[in-house]
Amino acid sequence: MPEGDTVWLTARRMHSALAGHLLTRSDLRVPRLATTDLTGRAVLDVTPRGKHLLTRVEGGLTLHSHLRMDGAWHVYAAGERWRGGPGHQIRAVLGTAEHTAVGYRLPVLDLLRTVDEPTVVGHLGPDLLGPDWDFEEAVRRVCADPARPLGEALLDQRNLAGIGNVYKCELAFLARVTPWLPVGDLPPGVPERLIATAHRLLEANKDRFDRRTATTSRPDRRLYVYGRAQQPCYRCGTPIRWDGGDDVRDRVSYWCPGCQTGPAPRDGSRTGG
Structure with missing residues (x-):
């Protein structure tokens, strides 16, 4: 993607x-x-x-x-x-x-x-891979609406440019929170660490098409949660869940209910797919 x-x-x-x-x-x-x-x-x-x-x-x-x-x-x-x-x-x-x-x-x-x-x-926020990357401004924009779910804030290109659905899911996992947690409920320091991680991951992956976020030497373990519905979490073994529309083009969210805290869908949430 x-x-x-x-x-x-x-x-x-x-x-x-x-x-x-x-x-x-x-x-x-x-x-x-x-x-x-x-x-x-x-x-x-x-x-x-x-x-x-x-x-x-x-x-x-x-x-x-x-x-x-x-x-x-x-x-x-x-x-x-x-x-x-x-x-x-x-x-x-x-x-x-x-x-x-x-x-x-x-x-x-x-x-x-x-x-x-x-x-x-012109509407785009700080570009994660741009020569004018502005970390402080990106943090300010993401945190500007405390009630907004984290996943929505990360996908909004007016906040910071370059994150799509794969990174949204992976970043939420790395922060150990669900994509539906309001930004204002993130523990102190987490927004800064999350955006710094986003910058680091995009920089690390910009020279290759086989994107990797998982820190493991196994070549088959590239992503923690995205696209891994029903497979065991690499950290805790809990089956990865997903929620989204029936159309594959819908922006599906993947998360580990064992590792990630925060609100998550109940009606319509799936363990398969």
Whole structure:
């Protein structure tokens, strides 16, 4: 699932392949951009901002994309077979003489003036992987609404940018509280430690797609709770629970009732799934 670390690595690979080169192919497969042609323009840079990607090209233009649940950009060498999915899922193709970046299942794809980038990313809070990361401001924003459940506060990109559902669940586990505990009920010092941990984990995972939060040498134990419904907790052995909608796209919360204290759903909570 794309989160801030995945977007950061995607941007780095796209930047390495495209930046400084002229586009020899431009194919934007969304209705409002169907007639747009960026061929002949140089790619200036590809910059991540939270979970947003900003591909800047000559002429003061930025191609803005967001991966959300299952979008992806793949980079291929010239002549290499594209393997990111069937052709009907392709939303964008940006090619140079040596590389081609192909965007699959992109739910958001816009072309805007570079000076107008704040209209799509200006609302974001401190970027966990940004050069201007501001720890104190992130703590202030997360704690600004004491009655708000922790999970909601962490997912709100206006508080801090880059956390998605995987990190929400893992961070709550590491803090030993449930995602439904109001932020104001966190013990003293926990908000600061939690946000410092979020920064550390995203930094540790930004250079790899196989995200890891569990501190164990076993390669099969990468995450503590996310996606592990009914499996035993690595700490206490209690079966991991999950709660959410029946649609796999719903933001499901995973937690260990043995390790994590705080409110949790009763009606509709599940041990399977």
